[in-house]
Structures are given as structure tokens and as C-alpha cells.
Amino acid sequence: MKKNTITLLGLSLLMVACGGKQEAKEAEVIKIGGLGPLTGPVAVYGVSATNGAKLAFEEINKAGGVLGKKIEFILLDEKGDSTEAVTAYNRLIDEGIVALVGDITSKPTLAVAEIAAQDNMPMVTPTGTQFNITEAGPNVFRVCFTDPYQGVILANLAKNNLNAKTAAIMVNTSSDYSDGIAQSFAEEAKKVGLKIVAQEGYAEGDKDFRAQLTKIAATNPDVLLVPEYYEQTALITTQAREVGIKAKFIGPDGWDGVAKALDASAYPAIENSYFTNHYSLEDTNEKIQNFASAYRAKYNEDPSAFSALSYDAAYLVKEAIEKAGNTDKDAIVKAMKEIDFTGVTGHLNFDEKNNPVKAVTILRIENGNYRFDSVIQPK
Amino acid sequence: MEFLLQIINGLQIGSIYALVSLGYTMVYGIAQLINFAHGDIIMVGAYISLFSIPVFSRMGLPVWLTIAPAIVICVLLGMLTERVAYRPLRNSPRISNLITAIGVSLLLENLFMKLFTPNTRAFPKVFNQAPLSFGGLHLNYGTIVTIFLTIILSVGLQYFMKKTKYGKAMMATSEDYGAAKLVGINVDNTIQLTFAIGSGLAAIASVLYVSAYPQVQPLMGSMLGIKAFIAAVLGGIGILPGAVLGGFILGIVESLTRAYLSSQLADAFVFAILIIVLLVKPTGILGKNIREKV
Secondary structure, three states: OHHHHHHHHHHHHHHHHHHHHHHHHHOOEEEEEEEEOOOOOOHHHHHHHHHHHHHHHHHHHHOOOEOOEEEEEEEEEOOOOHHHHHHHHHHHHHHOOOEEEOOOOHHHHHHHHHHHHHHOOOEEEOOOOOHHHHHHOOOEEEOOOOHHHHHHHHHHHHHHHOOOOEEEEEEEOOOHHHHHHHHHHHHHHHHHOOEEEEEEEEOOOOOOOHHHHHHHHHHOOOEEEOOOOHHHHHHHHHHHHHOOOOOEEEEOHHHOOOOOOOOHHHHHHHOOOEEEEOOOOOOOOHHHHHHHHHHHHHHOOOOOHHHHHHHHHHHHHHHHHHHHOOOOHHHHHHHHHOOOEEEOOEEEEEOOOOOEEEOEEEEEEEOOEEEEEEEEOOO | OHHHHHHHHHHHHHHHHHHHHHHHHHHHHHHOOOOOOHHHHHHHHHHHHHHHHHHHHHOOOOHHHHHHHHHHHHHHHHHHHHHHHHHHHOOOOHHHHHHHHHHHHHHHHHHHHHHHOOOOEEOOOOOOOOOEEEOOEEEOHHHHHHHHHHHHHHHHHHHHHHHOHHHHHHHHHHHOHHHHHHOOOOHHHHHHHHHHHHHHHHHHHHHHHHHHOOEEOOOHHHHHHHHHHHHHHHHOOOOHHHHHHHHHHHHHHHHHHHHHHOOOHHHHHHHHHHHHHHHHOOOOOOOOOOOOOO
16 A cells, blocks of 8 residues: 555656656747648548648758747647637647647638637648638638639630630539639639630539530630539540530649549540649759658658648748747737748748739649649739 | 530430430339339449450450440349349338338448449540541530440330240239239249349440440449439330430430520429429329229
């Protein structure tokens, strides 16, 4: 009995001692929170994205940290769920974070943004594209371009780079993503003098598009915009060729993966199509190549666009803290607002709504491969 | 011109509905069973041909020939499900059969999801021939094959039913199960043959389907099955020409709705047709009103 009591006493003393040590260490680090779906249905995005941020913070610490202190990156799993995300955010607050890199997918990101706005917590989402995320508060920023921004770039691409005079649009009327891009494309097209000769809609889950495409074929457009994710895009583009559409196809970043959704025998359908993306691994830019080789060395795979965006988000936060000179939230937000940042996904600064004004990479499909075509600078 | 093309578009989808619908209608006409697993047979057929393509291309055979292993496996699968899932319930209430059918459907879907993941797989081009153009009309080779093959198969099936011994046995079984047994028809074999033919047609439909929509996925058969079922009801369930007519009408309605009204309304129209038919003429377009004797 007595022996047990002594052991217990010893153990608790040990724990107190450890705890004390940790507290002493806390003052020496700057804590930055991270959120992402590390498990669950969208874990693929979450893992590849947060890997980018982890790599960045490791590099930063190796180079001496920020304001003379090391960064501790506390990454929590939110399973792709809004409620879990908010709970995880509150835990990060308890940990004493000074800024947040996350969340990843749009819906939980918006939920977290609304709460973070009340704390004025500096928050940078690498990949939340939904338009109203940054409208949650002046503290919420993003690194990726928004859906409508891609529409504007695509209209310019069609007009200037592809010399198109007429365009047609095939839009998924039940998707915000598709609709947002189509709308801004049509508006910008009017401005740059590109004539929209046909616009047809379809619903989520449709497999047959021949009826709409037959109508588009009759107008013989120079380009056809397909603002859609890759699986549907694969069906739409092959059927478009079957009904005799000769137009060049263009699309947004959702196209990334379209070649995988097609058999090699169907590659001629998408040959010479163009789509926007965040960066290209083929870009010879030194920053991109350094990032890619560091990422490959650490994770043994190619980084996705998500990894690159998240890597940039981490460096963005680091620069903002350096610029602010301290870890005060308001100072960081202010510094972020005025930042002039160059990352892997290009040069950016923020517009009045905290959306990045940045260059967009254009990829061209060649025999099922995505070739780096050009970079379109913002106007 | 464009209107004509839209009709052809409709006929192409309609042909696939028709082929699937034939299986529904035959099984219903003869075994009085709505085989909800029928749509999933198409999914199985699509996977079989997808997996046999590497073997076929190594032997230098064209992709469309994978229709052969698809037919063989689907026919065997159809006969097996009949033997295992439906025959033991032959004299049970009809609701038990319906529940078993749904069970078989879920089993197939989940089995394939477990085996091959829920991911969509790309299917190679089935017909590599150049499109045919005449008089400004631009027609895809797959479209033409689909429509003609459907017409040939349904005429052939009708001939089989009317002229051959087995066909006549089927007709007799559908007319009166008990009496057919009394006159010496092997009812079990006849019903199994029905399942075999229906599944074989579904296998053909599966290759035509992936030639039009080159993606394979474990749930691809469910909506297709429902549409084909509606086509069968529309034409008059249990009547072979009715299934084909129903399939064509459904395809054309869908295509014209997409082209001239709204794409979101296409499915709504299809289901509205089902409701209207059930309200106005539950026996379908070609169905006759037969009063059941008391």
C-alpha cells in the first residue's frame, strides 16, 4: 500500500515536472493552426493539401523560424464536416494559435470563417474557392482564385490566345461552380468582344448530352467552354466530337484529371484543349522546381495543385507575421492585407474582398498529357 | 435538319432502353416478376467487357467483340439468379419476389463496389469507324449500329416467340402457368430460358451503352434499369413490341425535352409519363384490357 502511494506521488510529480517544462517551451514557439479533412470522403484533398503546409513549416523552421522563434504547426482533422471543423477550430483556439492555415473544402471553410471572423483570427484558406468565404470577415483570405475569376481568365484566353470570335457554353445548371464560371465568362466575353452563340444547360448526374450538343453544333462556335469536373467533362467532350462539334474545348481547374477519366483511344476528343490551373509541374520557374523536388523527397509523390496552394498559404502567413513584427492578430491581418507575395502558384496581392489577384497557369492537353502552355497575368 | 438529328439522338438512347426493357417485359410476362436486378446485369456486362478488352486487344481482335464474353457471363448470371433467388419463391406471394429482386440488385451493386471500388473507369472506344455523312447529316457509327441492332434483335425475338417450340412454350407459360405444366411443358426450364435471353439482351445493351457513354461504374445500371422499367410499363408490360415502342418513345421524349424545353425537366417528364400511363391506361399503349376471371 505504502509503496503504491509513493509510486503514485512520484508519477504525479513527474507529470507536473513535464507539464512545467512544456509551458516553458510554449513561450519559445509560435503556434499556427491547421485544419483539413485527413480522413473521410474528401481525405485525398485534405492530405495532399496539408502535406504542402507541413513541408513549408518544416522549411521555415530549418531556416530559423519567424521572429527568432520556431513555428509549431498544430494540424487537426475535421473529416470534411462543418461541425467537426468548428469544434476543431475551437480546440486550436484553446491551444493558443496566432493564425490559421485552412480549411480545405468550401463548405467547412465557410463555417470556420464565420466563427473566425468573430475572433478576428487571421485565416488563410489554400483551396476554398466558393465566392462568399472571404466575405465572412476582413480576417479571411484565400490563396486560390475564385470560380468567377477563372471565367474571366478563360474568356481572355479564348479571345487573345486562341483568336476565337464565337464561343458556346455547356453549363451544369445545378452546380454553383459551373454556373459561377459560365456567368463570369459570358460577362467578360461581352467586354472583350467574344460572341456567345449558344448556351445550353444540363443537370447533375446527366450522362447524355447529345441533345444540347447537337444544338451547339448547329452554331459552329470557335470554342466550347465546359465548366465542369473531369468525369462529366470526359463524357461531354467525347459526345461533342460525336455530334460533329469542331470547336476547341476550354475549361477550369476542375478538368485536372480528365485524361484519367478517358481511355487512351478517346484522347483525340480532348486533344489540344486548354484549361486553367494553379501551376504546372512543367513550368521551369525555379521556385516551382525547388518546391516539387522537396515535396517528392519528403512524400515520394508528385505534389498536387492543392499541395502547392497550401505550401503558399503557409509561407504567406509566415511573411505576414514577419511584416507585422509581432503575433498580434490585428497586426497580422493588416500585414496580410498589404502583402506582396510570390509563391509557387504565382505572384499575388489581395483585392478589396481579400481574393487574390494572381496569374493563372494555362495547360494544354496533348495526347493525354497536361503540357504547360502559358501564364495569363491579371489586368 | 436539327430536329431530325434530335430524333436520332433520342432513338439511340431509346434503343438501349428498349433492349433492357425487353428483358423486364419478358420476365414479367412469363414469371410475373419485376426483376429489379435486371439493370445491374448491364453493369456486370460492362465490367466483363472492360476486363476482357486487354485479352482481346492482345489477340488483335476489335473491341466490340468483347460483347461475346459479356453475353456468356450475363446469361449464366441470369440463370444463376433465377435458380438461387427466384425459383425457391415461385409459389410465394409476389411481394417476396419483389423483395428478393431488390436484394439481388443491392448484392450485385455492393459486390462490385467492394471488388472494384466505386471509382468510375474509362472504357475504350468501341467503334473506331469514321462517322457517316450524307446530305449534310452527320451520323456517328455507334448510333447507327445501336439503332439497327435493336430493331434486328427485337424482330428476331418476336419471330423466336411466335415460331419456335421454346418460344411457344414461353407464350403458353405466360398464358397459364398451371395449364402449361399440365400439357407437359417444363415450366422451370422455360422460365430459366427467359432469364437467359433477357440477360443476354442486357449484355448486348451494356456494350452499346458504353459505346455511347464510355464510363463504367458499379451504380450505372440502377437509373438505366428504372428507365427501362418505365419503358416496359409505357408500352404495356409483358408485350414485346410494347417494350421496344416504349423505349423509343422514352428516348425521343428525353431528347426533345433536353433540346427544346429544359434539361432538368427530362427526368421529370419521364416519370410523369409513368404516372400518366398508370392513371389513364395501366396496361400500357399496346396492352389489352383483360378482365381477370373470378
